[in-house]
Amino acid sequence: MADRFYTPDPLGPGEYVLEGAEAHHLVAVRRKAEGAEVVLFNGDGHEYPSQVLSVGKRTVILTVLAPVAVNRELPFPLVVGSALPKGDRADFLIEKLTELGVTRFVPLLTTRAVVQPKASVVEKFQRAVIEASKQCGRNRLMHIDPPQKWGDFVSRTDLPGVCVVLHTGPGLAQVNAKGGTVGIGPEGGFTELEVAEAVTHGWSVASLGTRVLRVETAALAVAALFGTPLSK
Numbered sequence: 001m002a003d004r005f006y007t008p009d010p011l012g013p014g015e016y017v018l019e020g021a022e023a024h025h026l027v028a029v030r031r032k033a034e035g036a037e038v039v040l041f042n043g044d045g046h047e048y049p050s051q052v053l054s055v056g057k058r059t060v061i062l063t064v065l066a067p068v069a070v071n072r073e074l075p076f077p078l079v080v081g082s083a084l085p086k087g088d089r090a091d092f093l094i095e096k097l098t099e100l101g102v103t104r105f106v107p108l109l110t111t112r113a114v115v116q117p118k119a120s121v122v123e124k125f126q127r128a129v130i131e132a133s134k135q136c137g138r139n140r141l142m143h144i145d146p147p148q149k150w151g152d153f154v155s156r157t158d159l160p161g162v163c164v165v166l167h168t169g170p171g172l173a174q175v176n177a178k179g180g181t182v183g184i185g186p187e188g189g190f191t192e193l194e195v196a197e198a199v200t201h202g203w204s205v206a207s208l209g210t211r212v213l214r215v216e217t218a219a220l221a222v223a224a225l226f227g228t229p230l231s232k
Contacts, residue, residue, distance in 0.1 A: 002039045002049070003030050004134045011040055011048045011064055018060040027055050038062070041133070043141040045069060072137050074101040077160040077179035078226055081106035081153050083113040083186040085215040090115070093216040094125045098132035098142045100223040103160075103179070106145040106153055112188035117147040150190075154183065154198040164206045165190065165198040166218055172206045175226045182222050187215060 005022045018026065018040070026032050032052055040048040046067040053061045080102050084090045097105055105125070107117040125144045133141055154163070160179030164172070167190055173180075183190075183198060190198075195205060208221055 001137060002037055003032070004039045004041060004047075004137070006130045006134060007040055007042050009042060011042055011044075011046075011067065013064055013066055015053070016040070016050070016062050016064045018062060019058065023058060023060045026052075026060050032060075040064060041139050043133075043139070045071065045139050047139055070137075070139055072101075073140055074103070074227055076175060076177060077103040078175070078223065079104045079106065079159055079179070079181040080184065080219055080223060081108050081148070081182070082184040082219050083108050083110050083215055084115040084117050084121070085187075086115055089214070089216050090121075090125075091128050093219055094128040094142075094144075095132040096216070096220050097223055098129050098138065099136045100220065101138070101227050102142050102223050104143045104145060107147040108153060108183070108185075109147055109149045110185055111150075111191045111194060113186040115186075119146055122146055150183070150194050151197055154201045154203055163198075163201075163203040164222075165195060165203050166208060166222065167195050167205050168207055170206060172208065172222065172225055173204050180226050182219075182226065184215060184219050184222065187212065 005026055007018060007022060032038060034052055034054055036052040038050050040050050047070050048067050049065045050062040053063055080097055084107055085093060107121055109116055122144050129142045159181040161176050162173050163181040165183040208218055
């Protein structure tokens with residue numbers, strides 16, 4: 001896979017000027033020179049094969065070729081709402097959920113959570129999504145929602161497919177053709193009131209077993225399980 005670089009700009013055949021952090025990464029980190037072949041993407045589902053025309057200190061001029069539609073997404077939407085782990089583990093969580101094909105991530109404000117996320121995490125996580133997408137080949141970015149209270153999350157009417165809250169209970173539900181939504185609590189778990197609130201709104205209760213898992217472990221395990229139909 002050719003080196004990939006992200007831009008939020010619309011792309012099409014012709015000259016394009018890449019600036020900012022991505023231009024720096026192309027020149028200073030990846031050490032691309034005139035004539036190098038790279039791929040641009042902007043989250044619209046396409047890859048844009050490109051060739052470097054010239055390199056400056058802060059900009060790179062490229063010739064963008066015809067777009068190529070490359071679909072590396074799950075065949076259904078998958079939404080993960082989760083309490084956040086501490087420190088760098090949150091960045092790890094976002095990176096791996098991106099690699100696993102999760103469609104949307106919602107940072108949750110829950111009763112027992114140690115980390116109560118602020119609105120500023122959205123921009124931080126968006127940068128992590130871009131970096132992970134560059135590495136894993138996704139051409140659509142996992143969307144990051146603003147932090148949301150648990151009660152507001154479980155009462156949403158726009159969530160896809162079967163909705164499951166991870167807690168002590170029966171085995172994990174299977175995702176259906178319409179997709180799925182998973183709610184993951186902090187390491188202290190959801191309170192009984194939070195679980196009851198989800199059930200009131202039609203959510204199912206499921207379990208990953210008897211062991212207490214870290215937040216990111218539970219999130220990645222359930223994303224991988226829900227994403228299994230991709231390989232069938």
